[in-house]
Amino acid sequence: MPEARTARAGGWLVPAATALVLALLPLVATPYQQDLIVKIMIFAIFALSLELLIGQTGLVSLGHAAFFGIGAYVTVLASPEYDPGSVWRLLPLAVLAAAAYAVVVGALSLRTKGVYFIMVTLAFAQMAYFVFHDTKLGGGSDGIFLNVRPELALPGVVLDFADKPVRYYAALVLLAGTYALLALVLRSRFGRALAGIRVNEQRMRAAGFPTYAYKLAAFVLAGALAGVAGFLVAVKDAAVNPELLSWHESGAVMLMVILGGIGHLRGAVIGAAAFMLLKELFSTHSLVGWLADHWQLTLGVTIILFVAFLPKGLIGLGARLRGTKR
Known part of the structure; x- marks a missing residue:
């Protein structure tokens, strides 16, 4: 129908306008503001990866930070000690490592349901946490440092991730790519199947869909995208520690998804931005005084x-205001 085509076309207008605004922000933003925006974009990717599980597939995972932390640790561990590594090598390694662990976790945890699934994913995340916390591999509780940030070699130019503008636009490109990928996935036959599984898995199974395989594919894709966010946070901070894999981090990203609005990709991005801005506001003494403690x-x-x-969620604020006005 013409109305449906218009709605689909307009669905890209807001994300495209947001990406354009973010691309122009470094022209007016201070270095501190740019750093905060990069952090928001990284956690927006992280929140989008969890939104694929919670909002689109109906899988509530409390161990999603494991893939985030594994991506970050692999980035640092695979980087050369004195020379800059290649983004073309480090980013795929971080994504593949996170996806590989997601295959193991998903293959076992998806055999359970409900609260048992939540607890199994949490258990696997805690296992990964203690591997890095209690062994020399991850540097113990202090973590490890990235001595030299990587480089991205393009035809005719080499982009050094030691430069803040490079890190900013790399985060923006990866956020836009993650959003576009998930939007296309959710409009595909695979995405429709995930929606059906979320609503009524038993009926989808009766219709002949291999629901376990679909859920495992979604779980692995979500883990891989969390690895992308882990790569970015390692490059941004030039250091990683076991807290990246803790259940606190999993709870925080789940709050982002809930705050923005479950079931919407835009909600995950809005929730990540709102959560990080609120956290920055309430922890700044110059703004809230003693409450910052x-x-x-x-x-x-x-x-x-x-x-x-x-x-x-926040994505429903417009409809709520329109309803109040009527």
């Missing part, structure tokens, strides 16, 4: 209020 409390109360008054 208790930012976890104020952030928690704020999120509870958002969830109470906006059950569909």
Whole structure:
């Protein structure tokens, strides 16, 4: 129908406009603001990867940070000690390592359902956490440092990730690519099957769909995308530590998805931005004074209020306001 075609075309307008604004922001933003935006974009990729599981497939995972941390650690461990590594090698390694662990975790955890699935994914994440925390491989609780940031060799030019603008636009390109990839996946036959599994897996199985294989594919894809975010955070901070794999990190990214609105790719991006900005606001003494020492409390109360008054997340704010006006 013409209305449907218009809606599909307009669906790309807001993401494209947002990407354009982000591309122009370095012209006016301070170095501190640029660094904060890069952090938001990294966690937006992380949130998008979890949105594929929670919002699109109906799989609530509390161990998603394992893939995020593995991608970050592999980036540092595979980097040369004194020479800059190649992004063409480090990024695929980080993604493949995260995807490989996701195959193992998914193959076993997807045989369970409900709260058992949540606990099994958490258990696997904690296993990975203690591998890096309690062994020399990950440098113990202090983590390890990236001595030299990598380079990206393109025809006629070499981009050094030691430069902030390069890291900024690399994060933007990967965020746009992740969003576009998931949007295309969700519109494909595979995406329709995931939607059917979320609504009624038993009916999809009766219709002849191999639901286990579909869920495992979605789980591995989500883990791989979390590895992309892990690569970026390792390059940005030039250091990694076991806390990247902790259940706190998994809980934080789940809050981002809930805060933005479950079931929407835009909601994951909005939720990541809102969560990181609220965290920055409540932890800054110059803005909130002594409350900055208790930012976890104020952030928690704020999120509870958002969830109470906006059950569909921030993405439903427009519809809520229109309903109030009517």
